[in-house]
Amino acid sequence: MNAEGLRIGARHVGTPLRRENARRHVAGRSRFTTDLTLPQMLHAAFVRSPLAHGRITELDVSEARAAPGVHAVLTAADLADCCTPWRGTLDHFAGMTSVSQRPLAEEEVLWVGHPVAMILAESRAMAEDASELVLLDIEELPAVTDPHAALHPDSPKAALEAEKGNLCFETVLETGAVDQVFAEAAHVVEEEFTFGRHTAVTLEPRAILADFDPSTRRLTVHQGTQTPYQFQDTFARHLGLEQSNVRVISPDVGGSFGMKLHVYHEEMAVAAASVLHGRPVRYVPDRLETFLSDIHARDHRITARMALDAEGHILAMDVHDIAPIGPFSTYPRTSVAEGNQVIRLMGAPYRMPDYRGRLQVVFQNKVQTSQYRAVGHPIACAVTEALVDKAAVALGLDPFAIRAANVIADDAYPARSATGFEFEALSHEECLGKLRDLMGYDALREQQAALRDRGIYRGIGIAPFVEITNPGATFYGIGGARISAQDGAIVKLTPGGQAQVAISITEQGQGTETIIAQIVADELGLDPSQVRVTTGDTETTPSGGATWACRGAGIGGETALRAARKLAAQIRAISGAVLQKDGDTLILSGGAVVSADNPMVAMDLSEVARIAYYRPDTLPAGIDTSLSVAHHFAPSGYPFDFTNGIQASHVEVDPETGIVRLLRHWVVEDCGTIINPLLVDEQIRGGVVQGLGAALFEECLYDESGQLTNGSMADYLVPMPCEMPDIAIAHVETPTKDTILGAKGVGEAGTAAASAAAMNAVNDALLPLGARITQTPMTPLRILRALKTITD
Amino acid sequence: MKAPAFTFERAPTLGDAFDLFEAGGGEAIYLAGGHSVVPSLALRLQAPETLIDIAAIPELSGIREEAGMLRIGAMTRHAEILADPLVATHAPLLAMAAPHVAHPAIRNRGTIGGNLCHADPASEFPAVMLALEAEMEIAAPEGHRRVPARDFFVDLYETACAPGEILVALHVPVAGPATRCAFDEISRRRGDYAMIGCAVQITLEAGRIADPRVAFLSVGATPRRVPGCEAVLHDALLSAATIAKAQDALGADLDPMDDPNVPPAMRLHLARVLLGRLLGQLENDHV
Amino acid sequence: MSEQIPLSFTLNGKPVAAFVEPRKSLADFLREDRALTATRLGCEMGTCGACLVMMDGAPAHACLVLAAQAEGAEITTLEGQSEDALMADLQAAFVDRNAAQCGFCTSGMLTTALAYVRQGGTPDRAAIRDALSGNYCRCTGYEAIVDAIAGVAEAAMHKEAAA
Ligand SMILES: Cc1cc2nc3c(=O)[nH]c(=O)nc-3n(C[C@H](O)[C@H](O)[C@H](O)COP(=O)(O)OP(=O)(O)OC[C@H]3O[C@@H](n4cnc5c(N)ncnc54)[C@H](O)[C@@H]3O)c2cc1C
Numbered sequence A: 001m002n003a004e005g006l007r008i009g010a011r012h013v014g015t016p017l018r019r020e021n022a023r024r025h026v027a028g029r030s031r032f033t034t035d036l037t038l039p040q041m042l043h044a045a046f047v048r049s050p051l052a053h054g055r056i057t058e059l060d061v062s063e064a065r066a067a068p069g070v071h072a073v074l075t076a077a078d079l080a081d082c083c084t085p086w087r088g089t090l091d092h093f094a095g096m097t098s099v100s101q102r103p104l105a106e107e108e109v110l111w112v113g114h115p116v117a118m119i120l121a122e123s124r125a126m127a128e129d130a131s132e133l134v135l136l137d138i139e140e141l142p143a144v145t146d147p148h149a150a151l152h153p154d155s156p157k158a159a160l161e162a163e164k165g166n167l168c169f170e171t172v173l174e175t176g177a178v179d180q181v182f183a184e185a186a187h188v189v190e191e192e193f194t195f196g197r198h199t200a201v202t203l204e205p206r207a208i209l210a211d212f213d214p215s216t217r218r219l220t221v222h223q224g225t226q227t228p229y230q231f232q233d234t235f236a237r238h239l240g241l242e243q244s245n246v247r248v249i250s251p252d253v254g255g256s257f258g259m260k261l262h263v264y265h266e267e268m269a270v271a272a273a274s275v276l277h278g279r280p281v282r283y284v285p286d287r288l289e290t291f292l293s294d295i296h297a298r299d300h301r302i303t304a305r306m307a308l309d310a311e312g313h314i315l316a317m318d319v320h321d322i323a324p325i326g327p328f329s330t331y332p333r334t335s336v337a338e339g340n341q342v343i344r345l346m347g348a349p350y351r352m353p354d355y356r357g358r359l360q361v362v363f364q365n366k367v368q369t370s371q372y373r374a375v376g377h378p379i380a381c382a383v384t385e386a387l388v389d390k391a392a393v394a395l396g397l398d399p400f401a402i403r404a405a406n407v408i409a410d411d412a413y414p415a416r417s418a419t420g421f422e423f424e425a426l427s428h429e430e431c432l433g434k435l436r437d438l439m440g441y442d443a444l445r446e447q448q449a450a451l452r453d454r455g456i457y458r459g460i461g462i463a464p465f466v467e468i469t470n471p472g473a474t475f476y477g478i479g480g481a482r483i484s485a486q487d488g489a490i491v492k493l494t495p496g497g498q499a500q501v502a503i504s505i506t507e508q509g510q511g512t513e514t515i516i517a518q519i520v521a522d523e524l525g526l527d528p529s530q531v532r533v534t535t536g537d538t539e540t541t542p543s544g545g546a547t548w549a550c551r552g553a554g555i556g557g558e559t560a561l562r563a564a565r566k567l568a569a570q571i572r573a574i575s576g577a578v579l580q581k582d583g584d585t586l587i588l589s590g591g592a593v594v595s596a597d598n599p600m601v602a603m604d605l606s607e608v609a610r611i612a613y614y615r616p617d618t619l620p621a622g623i624d625t626s627l628s629v630a631h632h633f634a635p636s637g638y639p640f641d642f643t644n645g646i647q648a649s650h651v652e653v654d655p656e657t658g659i660v661r662l663l664r665h666w667v668v669e670d671c672g673t674i675i676n677p678l679l680v681d682e683q684i685r686g687g688v689v690q691g692l693g694a695a696l697f698e699e700c701l702y703d704e705s706g707q708l709t710n711g712s713m714a715d716y717l718v719p720m721p722c723e724m725p726d727i728a729i730a731h732v733e734t735p736t737k738d739t740i741l742g743a744k745g746v747g748e749a750g751t752a753a754a755s756a757a758a759m760n761a762v763n764d765a766l767l768p769l770g771a772r773i774t775q776t777p778m779t780p781l782r783i784l785r786a787l788k789t790i791t792d
Numbered sequence B: 001m002k003a004p005a006f007t008f009e010r011a012p013t014l015g016d017a018f019d020l021f022e023a024g025g026g027e028a029i030y031l032a033g034g035h036s037v038v039p040s041l042a043l044r045l046q047a048p049e050t051l052i053d054i055a056a057i058p059e060l061s062g063i064r065e066e067a068g069m070l071r072i073g074a075m076t077r078h079a080e081i082l083a084d085p086l087v088a089t090h091a092p093l094l095a096m097a098a099p100h101v102a103h104p105a106i107r108n109r110g111t112i113g114g115n116l117c118h119a120d121p122a123s124e125f126p127a128v129m130l131a132l133e134a135e136m137e138i139a140a141p142e143g144h145r146r147v148p149a150r151d152f153f154v155d156l157y158e159t160a161c162a163p164g165e166i167l168v169a170l171h172v173p174v175a176g177p178a179t180r181c182a183f184d185e186i187s188r189r190r191g192d193y194a195m196i197g198c199a200v201q202i203t204l205e206a207g208r209i210a211d212p213r214v215a216f217l218s219v220g221a222t223p224r225r226v227p228g229c230e231a232v233l234h235d236a237l238l239s240a241a242t243i244a245k246a247q248d249a250l251g252a253d254l255d256p257m258d259d260p261n262v263p264p265a266m267r268l269h270l271a272r273v274l275l276g277r278l279l280g281q282l283e284n285d286h287v
Numbered sequence C: 001m002s003e004q005i006p007l008s009f010t011l012n013g014k015p016v017a018a019f020v021e022p023r024k025s026l027a028d029f030l031r032e033d034r035a036l037t038a039t040r041l042g043c044e045m046g047t048c049g050a051c052l053v054m055m056d057g058a059p060a061h062a063c064l065v066l067a068a069q070a071e072g073a074e075i076t077t078l079e080g081q082s083e084d085a086l087m088a089d090l091q092a093a094f095v096d097r098n099a100a101q102c103g104f105c106t107s108g109m110l111t112t113a114l115a116y117v118r119q120g121g122t123p124d125r126a127a128i129r130d131a132l133s134g135n136y137c138r139c140t141g142y143e144a145i146v147d148a149i150a151g152v153a154e155a156a157m158h159k160e161a162a163a
């Protein structure tokens, strides 16, 4: 008999369980890294390069050293011996180059904000006072700020020591017949796109409190990060410490979105300084510093064309992406991964036989760039969907009709994309149908026509998408990155008969701990309130990949499920010995072990635990009484579990002012098994709004000399409540068969297609006015220019 | 972002404030709501030696009617402007502009005096003062004087209120029965400093305009009245044709500053659009 | 460093007498000197709303107010609101609606929300969004927060009508 099949009692997976963590947040009882203080703690502040590129000719810190409250002022030389350099290249990006980095600039400064000196003082205010006393002279070198110019053979170099000029990486992905297909196609649509550079703006800045104890050579780092295990490894290796002596704790983290898993100069400097001085050192960048030092993302200049046959079937795409990054490649995930995903995700929802994607990743003297929520997806989606819409107009097809004619049919899986992705099972057709009903498409079109007669320009845009989730080891590990592709969990039955789980995926508010409690509760027949989940501490949880690339629920959830099943088997074996039953005939349910064939034969879990912990002498000799089990899980099977969905945006464009009002947004999403619908929907909503921010507001603006001109929250426009729409969500559930749980990721789905849908909606609104925009953010100025209202 | 060190003094009276300023030897500044001063200190854009808190000075508070003028104390918070019945009745233009100033919590602490003295060219109230032809009552150790709004805003962040002087109150001529006004702005997000903003006050009798005042914010170093446009409106019927002429006239009145995000041509265009909408609204209200 | 000055005000219902460095913001004073960390710092320039506290009954940015300016004032942080019935309703609604993800914006959101629901009247989504116009949240996309506040405002209105 299969005990799993006989589950009785309430299942918690699939229910909208509320988050325990949220109760702490609303009570003001969360503990963020920014809230922590330690005895003897020093505060760090950095002196930064005011120029985008230059050579340090003088750095005099003597006056700063003498300032009140200052404990030390460190420069590159002070840290040279205690922190080894890092280089953000990976082998599977063949031929990529990058200069290496150290915590503080040695001679060459590479961007505005490059840390040059570090002040350690009794308070942050005193550290800032002292930073004004540092004398820094820099001989200016030409700054590289335009990617096209950067690729010119005569261009100055963004980093003097770069091996291949300003080219970081170049690759071409190509099927056989692209040129011929375009030559013979009935229709070709093409376009140039510019996607603005933006950044994560987590509300809690990055934060670190490093605490080195010289007596034991132990380093404890409290850090707002998604990936404590990665940082444990990084600090140990670069600071020359035993890995077992490095502990990274991520308490509550005030937002992350990919931004907090990269190696930053300041964090390395802080950890090194703590080792050097044997005192806790804390650093929280202020908001101006976050704009100058957090990774930026996106920034793509793309030319793309699409070939279609006479009926509107997509035959091929040909894409060239120039992706400007910073002056070096980010460590350890590189600055290449985003462009790589851009060219690989093009046309992903569609039956498209041929494809060519060319990627050039280019250095420039701006802040480093790397992975931020939905890496590459929004770009690939916007380019693909803008071309599909343009083709639909050219062919006189409705946007739904052209997509229905092109998406990979729901019964055609497994399928393979022209870029080489293997899809297990997606649901584009069902999603299309569901979206059409959800948004009341036909009525919206009628309303649109009626309003146009009154001079009101509304637009509707749709965008199907495919999202990469649950990546396996081919993602980073294969390239030599020390980034775990697996996760681990320890599940234990407490002596009182409840469960505790320690797991390597982490929580930044998405509800990690809640879904793990749901999964484990189901496997052990407990209520989730009886399952306590611990995350975010390298000392008390197994090592693993943690939370990125939408792997938490899918991989972490499966890890917990399998670990809990192992524990359930132990519980059945022990209780079977007591109940004189074959363990396989026992079910865990309602906090008890119950015989499948006779419900009268039962035993509370607390009783099982009591016997195993306190009276093992009453059990048959030799029985394994372990009630803690560990399990690690790495995805096998498909290299990724792809998810899919579709989004729609409804906008009103004011053609006189160029202002776009977002009226409503819809999402139909298929993330496989839904562990917690409440959390899934809020992940999607949050993701959508980040995508809409990129579509309309967010952009890091630089002048020609490489100065960031809008590096504050007054000038960098994040999406705020009044401008954001309500978002309706529906689901299709196609579980992956790679895992028992069947869950795929969802955290990036919202961001993946929101800006594409918005761009299509704006262009739909502008269509009768003869204007078109292919640049994000779609600012009033750009829209008025597209309308030729402003010409200059 | 932590402020540099300074000393802090509270001035219970105007006289104390002047004495403290004098003692500060030119390195002191006054503090009202602090919502412009405190962030500028945190950003280390200024480093005064002394901050003199003037919040408790009695003359600076209160809103009352005095001889056909509405007297608004300099320490009046934006939120009070928004909610005050006297302001709504006698200076409706000011009440209309108030919800556009920043966000609710900032309006709870920011003061109109601080706002006017800060003289940000993108601020709403300075433009409103121009349109209302308000008078600014300034106190100096030598005595009080009144400066008309048109002479108050001198340059970017610079007013007729010299260092050491204190803006005590503003005096606004109360609106008459035929006074009509409108205010709006175009900003990218709610509460942001606007790309353009416009305050209009006219007297409208039998569809004919008298005493037109049109003031723009975010068009240069100071808020601006637009004489050419006002000349078009003066004694004209409020009609679509008049509105179009008034919009045209802005080309000669305004010479917006260079700004890569809002180039001059765009700002002028937005000014015309906004003026058209506000006058159109007054026209619609009239019929 | 400038000399510390005496400061007395009411904090979470209790009198406080302390010395403070004049340059210290109310937010830093609360967080560092009083260990009241529910008041958070997201921008230190009035643009994010993470630092909102009740000052004399109305929301104020603790990053834009010097501690010295709080002399004589009544300051209530989220920690001091635990007895407030409306706040308890809001807290429950935020949990129920999953309106707090990472939680970093939550204290400020709740402070704005409390001021909004205290006004009474018919809840209106646009008005709620307007009230929240200075509160940034990177995680939720705002809708859950608006829903939570609307729900509490609605219930409060009915309670008012019944009473
Ligand atoms: C995030 C944010 C957004 C904002 N958005 C807007 C906006 O959209 N529109 C807008 O108009 N404003 C905006 N403001 C500014 C806000 O309105 C400020 O409150 C106001 O400009 C200053 O008022 P205050 O009382 O805080 O002045 P303070 O900051 O105390 O003082 C400002 C200046 O005026 C001087 N001063 C103050 N009072 C007097 C007086 N009585 N006599 C002489 N000098 C005096 C001070 O010395 C100082 O130089 C914003 C502020 C912030 C932080």
Ligand code: FES
Pocket (backbone or CB within 6 Å): C040, C041, C042, C043, C044, C045, C046, C047, C048, C049, C050, C051, C052, C061, C062, C063, C064
């Ligand atoms: S920290 Fe005060 S508003 Fe952001």
Ligand code: FES
Pocket (backbone or CB within 6 Å): A203, A254, A255, A509, C099, C100, C101, C102, C103, C104, C105, C106, C136, C137, C138, C139, C140
């Ligand atoms: S919940 Fe994270 S910022 Fe709002």
